[in-house]
Amino acid sequence: MAALHQRWWFWAATLAALLALPALAPQYVVHIANFILIYTLPVVGLGFLTGFTGRVSLAQGALFGVGAYTTALLTTKLGWAPVATLVPSVLMTIVLAVSLGGAAVRLAGLYFVMATIGIQQIVWLVLMNWIELTNGPQGVRSIPAVGLGEYSLETPQQFYFLALVAAGISYFLAKRVIGSRLGLFLRALSDDQLAASSVAVEVGRAKVTALALSAAWAGAGGFLYAHYVRFIHPDMFGLEPSVLFLVMSMFGGYRSIEGMIVATALLESATEYLRPFGEFRMIAYGMILLLGMMFFPMGILTLVRRRAGAPAAGKD
């Protein structure tokens, strides 16, 4: 039996459902769907580090925030058009990630995790305390919606299509990156770093590139987020989103971009049900991560693949 994801009608139906969603679903569902689409960017970006390079980062939420703050400040303080701030937001996030984490990503895994917790704290502290630049605890208000010509994407339904296209491009590009020689190098070095060096892989450079890419995806996600919620605050980019993205990325897939996207959808929807837990949601995420790693160490999509008889970890 061919696996579900190998049948054309599966993809056609998925696409049709995605396109029809804002017309058919209640606004609240579209709103959740927008968050899911936005979050797929930092999650997939983090996947370059976790799944493909074997490096766990707890700074993805902060990098997401750097992207969000860059566009928020450029549009509200300097009056830039939102579309013009996408590239600066991505670049800013890359520069920050590489300058703060570029040295650490070359170190052994545990040191890198520690370093990313540090980066997470530094970014939060700067956002909170550099009041002249970031407004500190006041946050940034009245971030403009993304405009396309005369059209302004203000309602969840309008924004949905931008988020869908962005998530689609992110997915497509991520697949290309993973299929590129860089993807091959990253998988090689996460399997055996010494062996990778001895087949001429520039291990350090490959890891820094993976970090830069994961930051680029986080920055782009932050850009979308800022123009969707239109009010941002340092606390939105603390440790919680970092943990959330990490859980989504790891639960979803060991080297499976589709798995990461599915996990983002499942966990973000579940977040709504976890709301009664309030602050204890983090414990619930921890439990989900733990159970996921116990029962689906290669990610949730192994369920589908196992039934299709395909190997759990492979190129496709």
Added chain:
Amino acid sequence: MTLLAASKVSLSFAGVRALVNIDLQIEEGELLGIIGPNGSGKSTLFNVLSGIYRVDQGTIVFRGERIERFGIAQIVRRGIARTFQNKRLFGTMSVLENVEVAAMKGVQGSALGDVFGLNSSLQARKKAGAIAERCLVLTGLADSTGLLARDLPYGAQNRLEIARALALEPTLLLLDEPAAGLNPSERAELQELIRRVHAEGLTIALVEHDVRMVTGLCARAIVLDHGEKIADGASAMVVRNPRVQAAYFGEVESEEEAHAA
């Protein structure tokens, strides 16, 4: 012509002398055997030549260039490839991908070019694929390209290590105990493979515990003991050297083996 010349190479680990004043020449086109008892420094020598360890003293000149301070990737780019005694394959990658990673060394283009489908990158990948395929055919792995490396039988993993090293298109190939753990028929196949690769003009240094294999394959051999080179010459002569016998062939059984070869 001398391809690689190491002179007075020494290396200690926390006071334990692993290599002591080693002088070693590898001539272009030769198949050199390196033998010695366990712990005699054979693998350490390879780790030095391939940049995993830095020497404390001494120089290593490869094709006229000093390489003793170079890193692993730098050395492999100069043309020295190696295999590992305890297999270091990319377990979660396919057989083909294992070799493709190495074949990428010799091709142009960049990851960014791959992502955006630039023609130069596509050509480069095609070329790497061709190199990989040739190496897999040569090592008899052409039928297993889609398997994950970790799912291969042990003997085939051995050959995959060699295929991966060959895909680097090296000038000098270092084989670190490639026959370890193989059964007699796999051993014979491996010897045949080494002969074939050597016949194509590749210079090879072979670390091996099995003396018969070395005398059978290599015209010249050196013997290490306690990190010192104690013999260097025609392999059939070297194994008869009394000092070598004392260090290496302490047991009667292996002495007979050596003579039988």
